[in-house]
Amino acid sequence: MEVDIEKGLKLEVIFPNHKKMINENELNNNSLVFKLKYNNFSMLFTGDIEEIAENEILKNNNNLTSTVLKVGHHGSKTSSTENFIKAVNPKIALIGVGRKNNFGHPSEDVLERFKKLGTKVYRTDLIGEITIKVDRKSNLKIMKKIK
Secondary structure, three states, X not given: OEEEEEOOEEEEEEEOEOOEOOOOOHHHHOOOEEEEEEOOEEEEEOOOOOHHHHHHHHXXXXXXXXXXXXXXXXXXXXXXXXXXXXXXXXXXXXEOOOOOOOOOOOOHHHHHHHHHHOOEEEEHHHHOEEEEEEOOOOOEEEEEEOO
16 A cells, blocks of 8 residues: 655555464564655665564565665564565664663674675664654755764
């Protein structure tokens, strides 16, 4: 489903498919996944999906490529598989994660996958709040609010 918000600005709902919900870790794996498209800029929001949901998305979606990826499940080792990251091919990855969290997020393996692809990673546990500004020409500016 795609929603036209205004000229040049669209929201594409990618997942979940109401006909086939995931039964494993239901709350995370049925998170809303959507792609925001503004002229030549795009950002993929992945909620808390894990590998099982990423695989379903990869089966059913040909165009995941996005400028920015909001990393799934706080950079957990259960998400951000190599195949999914390669399909998205983000220039920038945003990880929303608490400082010194009990879960060890983000996973070093996930961080290494992004490094291997040359993706710039921004983490809220290190730099605080992150704001993205995009102009009509798709020029991108990352603004950080240091904690």
